[in-house]
Amino acid sequence: MAPRITVIGTGYLGATHAAGMAELGYEVLGMDVDPDKVSVLSSGRSPVFEPGLEELLARHLASGRLRFTTSAEEAARFGDVHFLCVGTPQKKGEMAADMTYVDAAVDALAPHLDRPCVVVGKSTVPVGTAARLSQRLADTAPAGEAAELAWNPEFLREGYAVQDTLRPDRLVFGVRPGGRAEEALREVYAPLLGAGVPLVVTDYATAELVKVSANAFLATKISFINAMAEVCEASGADVTQLSAALAHDDRIGGRFLNAGLGFGGGCLPKDIRAFMARAGELGADQALTFLREVDAINMRRRSRMVELAREQCGGGFLGRRIAVLGAAFKPNSDDTRDSPALNVAAQIQLQGGQVSVYDPKALDNARKAFPGLNYAESALEAAEGAHVVLHLTEWQEFRELDPLVLGERVAERRVLDGRNVLDAERWRAAGWTYRALGRPQPEPLPGL
Ligand code: UDX
Numbered sequence: 001m002a003p004r005i006t007v008i009g010t011g012y013l014g015a016t017h018a019a020g021m022a023e024l025g026y027e028v029l030g031m032d033v034d035p036d037k038v039s040v041l042s043s044g045r046s047p048v049f050e051p052g053l054e055e056l057l058a059r060h061l062a063s064g065r066l067r068f069t070t071s072a073e074e075a076a077r078f079g080d081v082h083f084l085c086v087g088t089p090q091k092k093g094e095m096a097a098d099m100t101y102v103d104a105a106v107d108a109l110a111p112h113l114d115r116p117c118v119v120v121g122k123s124t125v126p127v128g129t130a131a132r133l134s135q136r137l138a139d140t141a142p143a144g145e146a147a148e149l150a151w152n153p154e155f156l157r158e159g160y161a162v163q164d165t166l167r168p169d170r171l172v173f174g175v176r177p178g179g180r181a182e183e184a185l186r187e188v189y190a191p192l193l194g195a196g197v198p199l200v201v202t203d204y205a206t207a208e209l210v211k212v213s214a215n216a217f218l219a220t221k222i223s224f225i226n227a228m229a230e231v232c233e234a235s236g237a238d239v240t241q242l243s244a245a246l247a248h249d250d251r252i253g254g255r256f257l258n259a260g261l262g263f264g265g266g267c268l269p270k271d272i273r274a275f276m277a278r279a280g281e282l283g284a285d286q287a288l289t290f291l292r293e294v295d296a297i298n299m300r301r302r303s304r305m306v307e308l309a310r311e312q313c314g315g316g317f318l319g320r321r322i323a324v325l326g327a328a329f330k331p332n333s334d335d336t337r338d339s340p341a342l343n344v345a346a347q348i349q350l351q352g353g354q355v356s357v358y359d360p361k362a363l364d365n366a367r368k369a370f371p372g373l374n375y376a377e378s379a380l381e382a383a384e385g386a387h388v389v390l391h392l393t394e395w396q397e398f399r400e401l402d403p404l405v406l407g408e409r410v411a412e413r414r415v416l417d418g419r420n421v422l423d424a425e426r427w428r429a430a431g432w433t434y435r436a437l438g439r440p441q442p443e444p445l446p447g448l
Contacts, residue, residue, distance in 0.1 A: 002026060003188060006079030008105045010037055010068060012048045012161065012266075013122065013154055014085030018068075019053060020165035021083075022060035024191050030068040031075035033108075038068045049334040049361060052162035072105075076112030081188055082119045083152075090270040097126055097274035106133055106140075113141035118184045121151045124211050124271055126278040130174060130204035150174060150181035151204050153211035158265065159332040170198045174207020212278075215271040216291060221256040222263050223297040229259040229438025230304075239438030240420050259438045261344070261392055261418040262301035264329035266337040269295070301437065302340050305390070305418050306347045308435060312388040312414045317353030321411065323386035324348075325379055326393025326418075327359035327366035334361040336369050341392035344418070345373055358382035360397050383409045394419035403430035 003026065007018040010032040018030040032038050040047050044058040060066035069075060075082070086101035102123055109119065119137060121130055134149035141147035151174030156164045171189055175181045182201055186193065193199060200210070229239040239259040247254025263269065272291050279287040313320040322345075329339040336342055342357070349355045349372070358376040359366060367375060376382035379398065383389055383406050391398055399421060407413050407430055415427055417436040427434040428442075435441055 003080040003184065004078055005029070005188070006031060006075040006082045008032075008072075008075060008082060008084050008109065009086030009101070009123075010041055010047075011085070011087055012050065012158070013156060014083075015041060015046060015048070015057070016050065016053055016156065016161040016165050017083055017085055017122065017154070018066060019056040019060060020162065021188075022063070022066040023056055023166060024188075026065065026188070028060070028066045029075055029078045030066070031070065031072060032068065033070060033072075035070050038070050041068045050161050051159060051332070056162060072108035073112045076109050080117055081184055082109060082117060084119065084121045084123055085154075086123055088123050088125055088274070090273055094277070095273040096277035097124070097270070099125065099129065102129065102133070103136075106136055110137055110140040110147070111142070113137075113143050113147040115143055116146040116180075117143065117148070118181045119147060119149050120181075120185065121149065122154045124153065124215075124267070124274075125208055126274055127205050127208045127212070127282075128278075130208055134176065134204070148176065148179045148181045149204075150176075150179075150185060151207040152185060153207060155211070155214060158330070158335055166192075167195075168192065168197055170200060172207050172210050173199065173201045174204040175201065176204070212271055212275045215268055216275055216294070218256050219263055219268045219272050219291075219298070220294050222258075223294040225257045225259045226262055226301050226438075227297050230300075232259075232438040232440075236440045238440060240436075258420065260301070260394075260420050261305055261340040261437070262298040264338040264340045264343075265333075266329075266335060269298070269338045302343050302347070304437060305340075305344050305392070305416065306351070308416055308437075309344075309348060309353075309388055309390055310351070312416060312433070312435070313353070317348055317351045320353050320387045321385050322348050322353045322355050323376075323379075323382040323384075323389040323410070324355055324357040325359075325382065325389065325391045325398050326395065327357050328362035328393050328395075331393055331395045332361075334365055336362050336365040339366075339369075339393075340418075342366055342370050342373070344390065344392060346370055349373060356382040356384070356386070359393065360395050362393075380406065380409055386410045387412045388414045388416060390416050390418060391422055392418040394421045398422070403427045403432055407431060 005021045005026045005028045007030045010030045022028045046053040088097040091098045130151040232239040243257045276291045324345045326341040413432040424434045
């Protein structure tokens with residue numbers, strides 16, 4: 001008989017995983033302590049903006065393969081394989097990850113696990129967590145060691161979560177030697193393995209580290225090119241041409257090599273900080289120092305953007321209007337967690353600038369996160385009377401803006417491209433001063 005699946009925690013990861021498992025053909029029960037989330041999901045709506053997710057939810061609520069509950073006991077009794085998908089946010093005022101939700105999920109489930117089953121961690125956790133949870137499970141579940149733990153990290157990108165769930169780059173199983181978890185996971189993921197998705201079977205600690213080091217590597221790649229952007233600015237070189245040339249070397253590759261305002265979001269920043277904290281605890285000081293610099297380079301991009309904006313405003317923000325295009329941490333997302341765009345907007349407002357922020361999808365979340373900022377309902381409205389326009393999240397809509405039309409609205413035609421994707425020549429031809437991070441500023445024409 002096909003295993004029955006439960007998914008504990010139905011946020012962005014859990015909701016996608018639950019719908020994905022139903023799509024693979026399993027009966028799935030999603031469990032969350034938040035009754036609002038459960039009722040939203042039960043009505044077929046997604047709590048986050050994620051392309052394709054609502055269609056998948058609707059299909060499997062209708063097929064009867066997917067339902068949601070707030071009862072941990074019901075979840076424990078239902079499933080043969082229980083996926084833990086709860087969040088591990090950064091602790092307030094610290095770099096380390098907050099493990100409260102992971103521990104609470106295991107504690108809620110364990111007392112009802114009275115038959116053999118597998119509990120599979122998917123959350124991003126500090127290395128060593130799986131070994132600790134495995135012991136906790138064996139000590140507290142009535143099934144004892146027959147309630148077995150495995151670690152199976154996820155690598156979802158926001159905006160591609162459904163695709164990354166149904167066609168991942170790889171699967172990683174961290175298991176205890178001699179247990180039956182590997183077999184159970186091979187069965188659950190048989191449709192993907194059969195389609196050729198590569199599999200790495202390893203121990204708990206390695207599986208946990210695959211996730212954090214993958215994120216640390218991506219962050220490093222971005223900070224590397226942003227460090228090069230600093231050198232480009234200082235030497236008159238152009239970082240966009242530099243990265244295009246580097247990308248031809250397929251050992252380097254062009255992905256995650258776009259210089260600009262740097263990374264944000266709910267994963268990369270918090271995950272590298274949690275990794276730093278754990279590396280420090282383990283005495284891996286060089287890893288800690290290395291990652292600290294990756295984080296520092298990233299944060300420096302934001303202050304550099306504020307500095308450039310101040311320069312464009314004539315040395316100070318007082319009495320100046322600044323249009324901010326973008327609030328989401330990346331395009332095609334409504335997520336504003338650790339958004340570089342909002343961080344820059346807030347810094348400028350703190351320094352006395354009159355900021356007006358527009359984003360095609362993330363305004364609601366932005367208003368919740370930064371209620372003190374001013375928001376506009378369109379790029380044109382944000383640009384009204386602006387002394388400088390900052391392009392901070394690279395939505396397609398912004399690439400398609402007509403600089404001539406926008407030019408009619410602003411007080412001064414100055415644009416700072418924080419993502420290096422606007423067509424500089426087009427903007428310049430429309431009479432704008434175009435500047436970007438890591439690119440040379442052409443000499444002004446004689447007489448101007
Ligand atoms: C990331 C990882 O890609 C994913 O594998 C992991 O599971 C979760 O974290 P996500 O947070 O959705 O996914 O965003 P991603 O697309 O990776 O972008 C992260 C940030 O890096 C964004 O702020 C983006 O604007 C920035 N970025 C990305 C750059 O600044 N330059 C680049 O070249 C690429």
